[in-house]
Amino acid sequence: MTYVYILRSLQTPERFYVGVTGDLRSRLKRHNAGEVSHTSKFAPWEIKTYVAFSEEGQAHAFERYLKSGSGRAFAMKRL
Template sequence: MFYVYILKSKSDPDRYYVGMTSDLRARLKKHNAGEVSHTSKFTPWELKTYVAFSDEQQAIAFEKYLKSASGRAFAKKRL
């Protein structure tokens, strides 16, 4: 399975991060340990939502969409 996830920073509640992984628990631990350069300044993180895909290409496309302007608006309103 491939997971597209949205994290919310506990230290800066207006800060969100969208990513993709095949091991959601391990990836969240890496974010919270400061091992991911894009998220290390805003630890700790909590999982806001995730979507599981069996197809990697669909997961990549959905992650790309969530990082677009219309995808951010969708996530803010629906997720």
């Protein structure tokens, strides 16, 4: 399984991060430990939403969509 996830900063709740991983628990631990440069200054994080995909290509395509303008609007309204 490959997961597309949306994190919300507990420190700054209006901050979100979208990513993709094969191990969701381990990835969240890395974000909260400050090991990911894009998220370290807004830690700690919580998982807001995640979607599991059986095909990695579909997961990466969905992640790219969520990072687009229309994808961000969709995620904030529906996820």
